[in-house]
Each structure stands twice: as structure tokens, then as C-alpha cells.
Amino acid sequence: MNIVLLWHMHQPDYVDRRSGKARMPWVRLHAVHSYLDMIEMVERFPGLKVAFNFTPVLLEQLVELGRGSVIDDCEAWSRIRAEDLTQGEKEKLLEHFFRANFDTLIRPLPRYWELLNRRGRIVNFQNLSELTNLFSAQDYRDLQTLYNLAWCGFACFRAYPFLRELRAQGRDFTEEQKHQLLDLHREIVRTVLPRYRAAVERGQVEITTSPYSHPILPLLLDTNLARRSMPHVNLPPQFSAPEDVRSQLALAQEKMKEIFGTRARGIWPSEGSVAPELIPFFREAGFDYFFTDEAILFRSLDLDPRWRGKSVDHMALFQGWSVNWGGSSIAALFRERPLSDFIGFQASQNPPDQAANFLLHHFENICRAAASQETVVLIALDGENAWEAFPDGGEQFLTNLYHGITSHSRLCTVRPSDHFDRYPPKTELGALHTGSWINADFDIWIGDAEENRAWEWLGRTRQFLRRIAEDRTFPSEKLAAAMRSLFAAEGSDWFWWYGPDFSTDSDLLFDEIFRTHLRNVYLALGFSPPPYLDFPICAPTPPTPxxxxxxxxxxxxxxxxxxxxxxxxxxxxxxxxxxxxxxxxxxxxxxxxxxxxxxxxxxxxxxxxxxxxxxxxxxxxxxxxxxxxxxxxxxxxxxxxxxxxxxxxxxxxxxxxxxxxxxxxxxxxxxxxxxxxxxxxxxxxxxxxxxxxxxxxxxxxxxxxxxxxxxxxxxxxxx
Incomplete structure (x- = not known):
């Protein structure tokens, strides 16, 4: 039986293009953790075939960080001599440098755990100034070092003895050691993408992609499409930018050719979000197939007159489909949700051998029930965040899983393009449900007051840019810079954190980054941004007396x-x-x-x-x-x-x-x-x-x- 393993790698555009600073460190920290670990695991199993879905905006930031044209705020704060830290910088360290899994990344380093408990695990960030005097210069230097050391994954520790020496030393680090660690981060970031490209060239890995900045494409096409799956939702003023849908897909392919030497054949639409109107856009951009969630398939079958009312066996999921709309046709795979979610949410809570065996057992059951050698199971999930919850970064679980599959007589991993080339889809789907992988709708990204305000402000900015672009004499380089910031603001991540669905202690910073991208559109064009962009969306402004x-x-x-x-x-x-x-x-x-x-x-x-x-x-x-x-x-x-x-x-x-x-x-x-x-x-x-x-x-x-x-x-x- 064929198994497609699709690991989705994504971070939004954290870079303020006017300052050259990345406001969050997650591209760098995931590079030395998950991105390196995941390709290392593939290299350990030459018979394994895997697909990695890289978003173009992530690739862009990896390149920029590697060559030093961008630095994230946390690295900049880490490089400051501990004795020279200002009061504000000390507060930043106490706020940001404990943002790691307490049990798997901080507790294993006793000194780091000691510093966390001194600061407190639950902190009122408005009162950090009261805590700064509890820490000496050496405490701050150790915190700067341990934060960056803790995020190094198992592949880093295996490859670099210096990291093992730091971990053994445990405390009282020097400025020289700290800077050597940060320089090593940069070196690792530079090595990540060449290793993925090498795996592509030897035929072990396929790279698929998403729209350039990871926008929710159906909403980018027309926010009113949300009513198809959410008929009673309260929507913002209509946003519709089909030209941006086309550009986001074209830019994605350009980035694939730049980094990996060839276009991507497959696309994971951001958050698995699809609508039938997108099929011609996918084909125009050169994509042969897309991935999304199983709920989209079964709701689509209810919409298709050829399938409506028929009893559909769940085994129908395990095949390639040909999806047709408006004279265009594209292949599709729909992910098996429970097993994908098991890896993302439950596997870390179980012994690694039992977690791997659970998956292998279910693969065997599907294999026994399968009636065709064309049967294929898509396992698709976030390839970076899940591993923080594993005590060892997921190393033993992945070892057991990959070994179990590659040594099995009836299971084999396959790259999606290889599967479609060998087994072109025979089953047609004449309708496609409009929705995402989460509840088959768009509730996470639109409908709440904060989300709608963000869409409204994005729409105003888009309309302003259209008006300016009508002037054919306007400098093209300014328009290009403005469009880049607009595309960044169209990303899904900002809307994820607006509203009541999800919350983090970085909500205000995500909000600030979104509004910075919008402000930069106006600044790139030479205009003062509208003043409402100075006001936070996700929290009420402190009351004015x-x-x-x-x-x-x-x-x-x-x-x-x-x-x-x-x-x-x-x-x-x-x-x-x-x-x-x-x-x-x-x-x-x-x-x-x-x-x-x-x-x-x-x-x-x-x-x-x-x-x-x-x-x-x-x-x-x-x-x-x-x-x-x-x-x-x-x-x-x-x-x-x-x-x-x-x-x-x-x-x-x-x-x-x-x-x-x-x-x-x-x-x-x-x-x-x-x-x-x-x-x-x-x-x-x-x-x-x-x-x-x-x-x-x-x-x-x-x-x-x-x-x-x-x-x-x-x-x-x-x-």
C-alpha cells in the first residue's frame, strides 16, 4: 500500500521590510530544530520517500537569515553584552526568552529551569520591570545562551560537539561562547536548504508548496465565498482580489525554481482552503495536483449530483481523485485526518514505540481492506511545531515509524508525483466544497469582530494600491515594494490570532506585525499611512482620560x-x-x-x-x-x-x-x-x-x- 507523508513547513513573513528586522525568531529557531532534524531523519533511511511542503515566504526568510541581510530581534538582543543591557532590553529577555516548551526544552537544562522559576512561570508582562533586579549580568548571559541552546535539535547536537560541550557546562557561559553559539545558528540556517535540495536531486524527497505568503485563497478571491460553508456569518465589507490569487501562485512557483531548480507540481493550499473557482488558477500556475482534508471530500460528494445520496465507503478516501470545474481538471489527494492528527497531538503523549506501532497497525488495517494496488493514504500535518512536545524532539518516534514502514513487506512510502504518474486518477469529482481543513469552513479567519476589522483594513489598503497603480508613470520599484508588503499582510497567520479561537502571549506582537505590513505599503509608495493603523486590533487601546x-x-x-x-x-x-x-x-x-x-x-x-x-x-x-x-x-x-x-x-x-x-x-x-x-x-x-x-x-x-x-x-x- 502506498503512503504519502507530507510535512508542512511554514512561518509567516516576520520581517519589517523597512528596518530589515524580523520581529519574531521562529524561522531561525525552527531551522536549528525541526527543519534540520526532519531532513536528517530522511537521510537516515535511504529507502524512505517523503514530501515536504515549504511556503515560499519561509524559504525567503531562511535565505535572508543565512546570508545575514536580516536579523531577528531575539538574536539581536542575544548578541548584546550582558553588562550593557538596558532596562528595556532586560525586560525583553524576561518576556521572550522563556517562550519554549517548559517540560521538553527548559526543564532538561537545570540552569534554564532555575532562571524560569526565578522569573515565574505565570507573569504579568506589564510588571516585568519589577523582576529585572532579581537577575545579575551573569544570569542574563546564561539566559541569552540557554535560550538559543535549548532550541537546537537532536541533529545539531549530533553534528556539532561544541553544543554538547555547552550543554555539559550548563552555566556561567562567556560572551565568546554565546557569540560562537549564535554564529553556529547562522551556519546551520545556511546548510538547511541545500540538504533538502540534495534529497530532491537523489529522488528521495519531493517539494510541494503553498501560495507565496500563505493566504486563505478562497477569501482572497472573494470574502463572500465564506457564506457557502458559514451561511449566517457576519462578514466584513467585501474583499476581492483575483489578481492577487494569481500573483501569489505565480510567485510561489518562481521561488520553487529559484531554490530547488524546478517548479512544484503539487500545492497544499494554505490551511487546506479550497473553492472550485481556484482550480483554473492552480492549473494556470502549473500545478498538477493539490492536497486538502478528508472533510472537504465527503462534503464535496454531497454536492456532486453523481454522488449525492449514495452510500460512500470510507475507503473511497484512499485514492487519487480528478476534480473538475469550469472546464479545468486537476488531481487531488485528501488527507486521512485521525492518523494525521494523532501524530500532531497525541503521539508525543505516548511511548515512541507504542505511538509508531499504533500508526503501523492502522496502515496494515487499511492495507488489508484495500482492493487495489493504487490505494494511497495521505498523512499530512505541520512538520515543525509538533516536535517540541516530544522529550527527544521526536527522534525515537520517527525512527520507529520510518523503520516500520521501510521494512514492511506491504507498505511503501511514495512521492505524490510518482504516485500520480503511475496511477492517474480514475475517479472524478464534479463539485468541490468551499472550506478549509478546520471544520471545513473559515471560522478561524473571518467572522469575528477583530478578524473582520483586519479584513476591512486590508481591503482599504488593497484599494488604495489599485488606485495608485492606475498611474502608469508611478515608479515600478515602489509599486513592487508595496505589493510585497501587501502580500505579507494577506497571510493567514495574522487572522489566526485575531478573535477568540486562539490566543498567545504574542497576540499584540502578531497584531503589530500585521499593521506594520499595511503601513509599509503606504510608506513604500511615499504616502503617510492612515492613522487608524496605529491602533491595535486585537486588544482595546488603553482608555484615554x-x-x-x-x-x-x-x-x-x-x-x-x-x-x-x-x-x-x-x-x-x-x-x-x-x-x-x-x-x-x-x-x-x-x-x-x-x-x-x-x-x-x-x-x-x-x-x-x-x-x-x-x-x-x-x-x-x-x-x-x-x-x-x-x-x-x-x-x-x-x-x-x-x-x-x-x-x-x-x-x-x-x-x-x-x-x-x-x-x-x-x-x-x-x-x-x-x-x-x-x-x-x-x-x-x-x-x-x-x-x-x-x-x-x-x-x-x-x-x-x-x-x-x-x-x-x-x-x-x-x-
């Missing part, structure tokens, strides 16, 4: 306090209250007042010095920017601009009034702002000089209130 208006106000527009009651009932913001960890002295802003009457919005800003320019940025209910600029005569010009995307603004109104004497005062007609009764209003204020932002009020977040109905004052009245 302010009071909302409780009465209509009718102030004089002189910049003087002509009447004590002018600003009574206005909303207020204490501009001296600072929200960031960095203290700013000599602040110009003192206090901000804001309010309205039936037809006007008013703002007052008390300042320690005369202003040159003030911007009021409205993010809701409409994108509006009000700019007040002082003229050489000392009078003020006020212009209100409107926008559909908070990036490109058009002049909409110049009826505003501003003045400065004792304080700055501004009036803008409500009509120019586009407000209606009960609209939710969000805004912030910027103080500028020579177009440079000096201060922002509030420092973070927005000031929010509702523009009232006509009975506002009556409802606010009290005795």
Missing part, C-alpha cells in the same frame, strides 16, 4: 476667555497626562476642550507657546482632516479635507475659523464634517511645526463621543 461634552457650547472665536461660561459643558482632555513609558518633558499642550452646538464643532487647545499648524484628524463617522495654519499676517486659514481611505485627501470646505491669543480656538461647520444625529465621532489632534508632528492629543487612541440628537440638552438637564 477625558470627559465628553454635556452641554451645547457657543464660545467666542477670539482665542480669549471673553466669557467664563464659553466652555462650560465642553468635553476636556488633560494634555499633560502621558500614556507612554517614555516621559516627555517640556510639553506644549496643557489642556484640550471640545464641544458643539447644533451646527458647529468647536475645539480649544491651551498651549505653552504659539502654534504654527494644528491638525484635527477625524476617523469616524467620515474620514476628515481639518488643518489650521497661521498665515504671515497672523490670521489663520482653515481647510477641511475629505477622504475615502484616510490617505488621499481632497479639499472639501474652507468655512472654518481659527484664532490664537491666550489659547488656540477652532470652529468647523458640522456640514463640512458630514455628521448626522447619533453618529459616533472619533478624533485626535496633532500639533505641527514645519510639517513635523511635535505632539499628539491624546498620545494614544482617540477621543470618542456621539453627536447628539436635537434633545441633547434636555436629556442632559439635571437639578
Amino acid at each position: 477625558y470627559a465628553t461634552p454635556r452641554l451645547y457650547i457657543h464660545p467666542q472665536l477670539t482665542g480669549r476667555l471673553d466669557n467664563f461660561f464659553d466652555w462650560v459643558g465642553a468635553g476636556t482632555v488633560d494634555a499633560l497626562v502621558q500614556q507612554t513609558a517614555m516621559f516627555q518633558s517640556h510639553r506644549l499642550g496643557q489642556k484640550l476642550y471640545f464641544g458643539f452646538d447644533e451646527e458647529h464643532f468647536y475645539l480649544r487647545l491651551d498651549l505653552a507657546a504659539a502654534p504654527e499648524e494644528i491638525e484635527v484628524e477625524f476617523l469616524a463617522p467620515q474620514f476628515r482632516r481639518v488643518t489650521a495654519s497661521v498665515l504671515p499676517s497672523g490670521s489663520w486659514r482653515v481647510r477641511t479635507e475629505s477622504s475615502d481611505d484616510a490617505v488621499l485627501f481632497e479639499n472639501a470646505d474652507e468655512r472654518g475659523v481659527a484664532a490664537w491669543e491666550d489659547f488656540f480656538v477652532l470652529m468647523v461647520p458640522i456640514a463640512a464634517l458630514g455628521w448626522k444625529e447619533r453618529d459616533a465621532v472619533s478624533f485626535f489632534v496633532r500639533l505641527l511645526r514645519d510639517r513635523l508632528v511635535l505632539e499628539r492629543y491624546p498620545e494614544r487612541g482617540t477621543i470618542d463621543f456621539f453627536f447628539p440628537s436635537k434633545d441633547f440638552e434636555a436629556r442632559q438637564w439635571f437639578v
